[in-house]
Amino acid sequence: MTLHSKNSNSISPSPGKSNQNYFRFHMPHRHLASIYGDNWFSLKAEAFARFFGTPVFLVAQTVIVAIWISMNAFGFTRFDVYPFILLNLAFSLQAAYAAPLILLAQTRQADRDKANADADAQHREALAIASDKRLEIAQQNTEQLMELMKQNTQLTELTKQLSQRIEVLTLEMHGKIFGDDTKK
Secondary structure, three states, X not given: OOHHHXXXXXXXXXXXXXXXXXXXXXXXXXXXXOOOOOOHHHHXXXXXXXXXXXXXXXXXXXXXXXXXHHHHHOOOOOOOOOOOHHHHHHHHHHHHHHHHHXXXXXXXXXXXXXXXXXXXXXXXXXXXXXHHHHHHHHHHHHHXXXXXXHHHXXXXXXXXXXXXXXXXXXXXHHHHHHHHHHHO
């Protein structure tokens, strides 16, 4: 998968959230996305280099070579008799073009892989920094919560003391009021 072939903005994590750019850390390396450039020749050269490693190419080449040798060896035609010099020339020409294309493709792929690995490392580092910040905030929140719980405990104790004091004062007042009324 190349970066230029995917629309990274088309993926939404969930129906309720807006679109996100999941490849934002890869964007600085986007110039490495196409191996030979973006014009017609470049795209065809890349496709040609990729085709060399496919089973279709290997089977087709084997069939063509078998037909070539059979036609010349059994006398159906005599354009390239044994030792098949023209066939060797065709293989040499194919190798002369294929080898540089494949080497270029491998080199650029290695550059893309390194750039993507760097972008992934940057992303992992950003995640680690964000995680550390979240842990720090959680620690601060825990400390604040502990302080609030301590203050709440102190206020509860103070409320209890005040309630007891009010009860004592209420009893004293009722005792004086009722005590004076009983004397009369």
